[in-house]
Amino acid sequence: MAVTHPHLPGATILGYPRIGRRRELKRAVESFWAGRTTLDDLEATARDLRRSTARHLTGLGLDTPGAVPGSFSFYDQVLDVVALLGAVPDRFADLTTDGGRLPLEAYFTVARGEGDRPPLEMTKWFDTNYHYLVPEIGPDTPVGFADDRVVREFTELAHPDDGGRPVVTRPVLVGPVTFLLLSKAADGAPDDFRPLDRLDDVVAAYAELLRALAAAGAPWVQLDEPALVTDLLGVPFDEVADAVRRAYTALATDLSPATEPALPAQRPAILVAAPYGDLRSAAGDGLALLAGTDVEAIAVDLVRGAVPTGPVPGLETKTLVAGVIDGHNVWRADLDTRLATLEALAAPGSGVGAGALSVGTSTSLLHVPHDTADEPRLDAGLRSWLAFADQKVAEVVTLATGLAEGRAAVADRLAESTAAARSRAAAPGVVVPQVRARTAALTAADAERAPYAERAAAQRARLDLPPLPTTTIGSFPQTAQIRGARAAWVRGELSDADYTAAMRAEIASTVALQEELGLDVLVHGEPERNDMVQYFAEQLDGFATTVNGWVQSYGSRCVRPPILWGDVSRPAPLTVSWTAYAASLTSKPVKGMLTGPVTILAWSFVRDDLPLGDTADQVALALRDEVDDLEAAGIAVVQVDEPALRELLPLRAADHADYLAWSVRSFRLATAGAGPATQVHTHLCYSEFGQVIGAIDGLDADVTSVEAARSRMEIVPELADAGYARGIGPGVYDIHSPRVPSVEEVTELVTLAAKAIDPALVWVNPDCGLKTRAHAETRQSLANLVTATRTVRATL
Ligand SMILES: Nc1nc2c(c(=O)[nH]1)N[C@@H](CNc1ccc(C(=O)N[C@@H](CCC(=O)N[C@@H](CCC(=O)N[C@@H](CCC(=O)O)C(=O)O)C(=O)O)C(=O)O)cc1)CN2
Numbered sequence: 097m098a099v100t101h102p103h104l105p106g107a108t109i110l111g112y113p114r115i116g117r118r119r120e121l122k123r124a125v126e127s128f129w130a131g132r133t134t135l136d137d138l139e140a141t142a143r144d145l146r147r148s149t150a151r152h153l154t155g156l157g158l159d160t161p162g163a164v165p166g167s168f169s170f171y172d173q174v175l176d177v178v179a180l181l182g183a184v185p186d187r188f189a190d191l192t193t194d195g196g197r198l199p200l201e202a203y204f205t206v207a208r209g210e211g212d213r214p215p216l217e218m219t220k221w222f223d224t225n226y227h228y229l230v231p232e233i234g235p236d237t238p239v240g241f242a243d244d245r246v247v248r249e250f251t252e253l254a255h256p257d258d259g260g261r262p263v264v265t266r267p268v269l270v271g272p273v274t275f276l277l278l279s280k281a282a283d284g285a286p287d288d289f290r291p292l293d294r295l296d297d298v299v300a301a302y303a304e305l306l307r308a309l310a311a312a313g314a315p316w317v318q319l320d321e322p323a324l325v326t327d328l329l330g331v332p333f334d335e336v337a338d339a340v341r342r343a344y345t346a347l348a349t350d351l352s353p354a355t356e357p358a359l360p361a362q363r364p365a366i367l368v369a370a371p372y373g374d375l376r377s378a379a380g381d382g383l384a385l386l387a388g389t390d391v392e393a394i395a396v397d398l399v400r401g402a403v404p405t406g407p408v409p410g411l412e413t414k415t416l417v418a419g420v421i422d423g424h425n426v427w428r429a430d431l432d433t434r435l436a437t438l439e440a441l442a443a444p445g446s447g448v449g450a451g452a453l454s455v456g457t458s459t460s461l462l463h464v465p466h467d468t469a470d471e472p473r474l475d476a477g478l479r480s481w482l483a484f485a486d487q488k489v490a491e492v493v494t495l496a497t498g499l500a501e502g503r504a505a506v507a508d509r510l511a512e513s514t515a516a517a518r519s520r521a522a523a524p525g526v527v528v529p530q531v532r533a534r535t536a537a538l539t540a541a542d543a544e545r546a547p548y549a550e551r552a553a554a555q556r557a558r559l560d561l562p563p564l565p566t567t568t569i570g571s572f573p574q575t576a577q578i579r580g581a582r583a584a585w586v587r588g589e590l591s592d593a594d595y596t597a598a599m600r601a602e603i604a605s606t607v608a609l610q611e612e613l614g615l616d617v618l619v620h621g622e623p624e625r626n627d628m629v630q631y632f633a634e635q636l637d638g639f640a641t642t643v644n645g646w647v648q649s650y651g652s653r654c655v656r657p658p659i660l661w662g663d664v665s666r667p668a669p670l671t672v673s674w675t676a677y678a679a680s681l682t683s684k685p686v687k688g689m690l691t692g693p694v695t696i697l698a699w700s701f702v703r704d705d706l707p708l709g710d711t712a713d714q715v716a717l718a719l720r721d722e723v724d725d726l727e728a729a730g731i732a733v734v735q736v737d738e739p740a741l742r743e744l745l746p747l748r749a750a751d752h753a754d755y756l757a758w759s760v761r762s763f764r765l766a767t768a769g770a771g772p773a774t775q776v777h778t779h780l781c782y783s784e785f786g787q788v789i790g791a792i793d794g795l796d797a798d799v800t801s802v803e804a805a806r807s808r809m810e811i812v813p814e815l816a817d818a819g820y821a822r823g824i825g826p827g828v829y830d831i832h833s834p835r836v837p838s839v840e841e842v843t844e845l846v847t848l849a850a851k852a853i854d855p856a857l858v859w860v861n862p863d864c865g866l867k868t869r870a871h872a873e874t875r876q877s878l879a880n881l882v883t884a885t886r887t888v889r890a891t892l
């Protein structure tokens with residue numbers, strides 16, 4: 097059957113980084129927040145960024161209408177839908193204007209909170225290190241077409257007022273089903289209410305938006321429905337399927353598309369994208385589901401997901417955007433095999449309609465940096481193995497050309513890609529025999545410590561801590577002064593000796609502060625760390641780090657994920673001198689601070705030529721040696737952070753057991769070298785822990801600190817029910833806001849925890865590290881934490 101809608105271009109990407117190649121948006125947003133610039137300044141910077149991005153992508157070859165995604169956001173794409181719908185929780189209702197519109201300033205307030213109004217909760221976006229804001233939807237939450245920002249951004253680029261090149265973009269939005277499945281029920285909603293109950297209202301608002309986009313001349317719109325690739329949302333496939341059918345009947349069937357000859361267009365052609373995984377699983381067939389709707393195009397992730405083979409009813413009338421280029425990792429693709437995949441899909445009998453195949457990325461490019469050309473300091477060999485966002489755009493364009501015009505048209509590009517793959521496979525450091533030999537020789541005993549009872553007794557004798565010991569999670573405020581010193585050192589303007597002295601001074605004042613406050617187990621404060629993963633990667637063999645490789649983590653916050661390209665080993669101790677220095681300043685125990693193997697992998701770009709579990713073992717052994725060295729330096733408490741344990745949990749239930757086995761094992765390998773009298777802590781945050789409760793116990797740490805304040809210690813009884821019976825430090829206050837917790841509220845939470853589990857196991861600490869906080873609130877919050885703990889201790 098002929099495809100009657102306007103052709104989706106041969107090449108496209110599902111989204112592009114929006115923070116700017118030199119973090120222009122981060123800087124503009126943060127200076128607006130700080131009151132240094134006006135709203136008009138911010139809007140102007142954002143408009144320039146959208147314009148230069150759209151024209152840049154056109155220049156890279158996404159040069160047909162609808163090829164360039166309109167994927168800008170001031171903060172978060174889920175919050176953008178909240179703003180689109182005017183669906184703000186009651187506590188922000190007074191900030192909306194006519195028709196429920198949320199002005200930009202108020203949009204930021206919903207994201208960040210203000211005074212007694214807490215922000216929307218933030219949580220992981222699928223299995224990435226991106227975090228979205230969780231909408232709160234109740235039966236009475238306003239839902240309508242409240243804001244036409246999407247339409248204005250389309251028009252501004254299609255009809256630019258600067259006389260420059262117009263670009264007809266494809267607006268990108270989180271789809272209605274995924275939006276509601278990621279929402280939580282608003283406070284006060286009846287027990288049986290679920291956000292998905294509001295589907296019809298949400299879809300009606302999207303329908304209005306689609307009409308407005310059609311009127312503005314948009315040929316295409318992209319609706320992202322990654323909810324279809326995960327089993328982790330706790331909703332059975334049949335319910336998701338029913339919601340998808342309802343939503344896309346209303347949007348695709350009931351509205352007439354741009355190509356109906358007799359009717360004015362009521363909507364653009366619709367591309368539904370299913371990034372991050374496989375649409376097909378034991379739970380159900382999401383591809384057949386989408387193929388059965390009247391949408392014009394489906395984007396599938398062919399990096400994580402299987403390539404469809406054989407006919408899928410309905411698919412022959414649609415465009416398939418084949419996501420063969422990885423949007424989530426930085427390796428240059430082997431174009432030869434990718435092109436073979438595309439050729440097979442284009443062949444008769446594949447089930448894909450003739451001429452209806454488009455080449456795309458598996459996910460938005462939000463998760464990768466802009467351009468390898470911005471990394472002059474990377475080894476040239478390594479650089480030639482990489483593809484950041486702009487290189488990936490070139491890859492999809494090359495593949496589309498190869499598909500349309502034949503291999504000969506792109507022969508040079510194919511040869512370059514093959515040569516890069518060969519050079520990578522043979523490069524020194526990719527396979528290091530000593531590292532392979534060490535992991536190959538591991539036995540089950542290497543992951544076992546002495547029984548907990550024996551450890552607990554040895555640690556009690558050595559540490560002599562009071563009941564309800566107090567501690568912090570590791571970092572103290574990373575002030576502008578600290579970062580400035582590091583920046584000067586990196587630029588060569590501060591000597592090694594001066595930088596070390598500055599960090600030591602910071603450590604000394606952090607130790608003094610903790611002694612003054614009366615904390616029981618101290619930390620050095622981590623001033624020397626730019627980031628809890630990058631800091632380790634900079635010192636380990638097998639990793640490379642970048643200068644400009646920033647990737648948005650949430651809002652204006654960015655990270656530079658290291659590139660794990662080779663076998664990992666530790667050429668020298670990583671943390672010992674800083675920790676030992678702190679310990680030399682006090683008679684209290686100082687807790688050494690390491691980042692665990694799973695988190696190091698989760699927040700790096702990992703190699704694709706070795707199973708993740710094998711790489712995890714290599715990292716674990718490097719950390720094991722560090723634990724040894726800390727012990728030898730007299731450190732009695734070592735914390736190994738695993739905040740990303742939940743993040744890497746596979747989206748499909750069938751893959752969980754394997755993941756949990758290697759992740760838990762690698763943590764145990766990292767820590768099991770510790771003697772019984774060394775107290776091993778771990779720390780987890782940023783997550784719903786439900787699905788990993790068993791794994792938390794499996795880590796076998798002596799003390800586990802977890803984020804818990806927002807959920808009022810819920811995790812403590814859950815862990816106790818699961819049989820966890822070692823030390824537990826449920827966070828007693830949220831560190832994401834400057835708000836100082838009162839003595840009363842901390843007292844209440846500590847009391848709650850001590851009722852839910854044996855009080856002898858309870859530790860008192862904040863939810864997470866204090867690096868994003870300022871000094872004044874940190875001091876006061878910790879003072880209140882200590883006072884509250886003393887109050888509860890007196891009642892034991
Ligand atoms: N990798 C990672 N992932 C994580 C987390 C994390 O801590 N690390 N935490 C969770 C939440 N995510 C977060 C991600 C980033 C930040 C964050 O604060 N990022 C900082 C940058 C941190 C950093 O890399 N700092 C470097 C470089 C800082 C910098 O920008 N320097 C300036 C100059 C600084 C100056 O002169 O003052 C520059 O290069 O322009 C350093 O301290 O050395 C930011 O966006 O501002 C916080 C939480 C989950 N994922």
Ligand SMILES: [Zn+2]
Nearest residue numbers: 739781864865
């Ligand atoms: Zn944390």
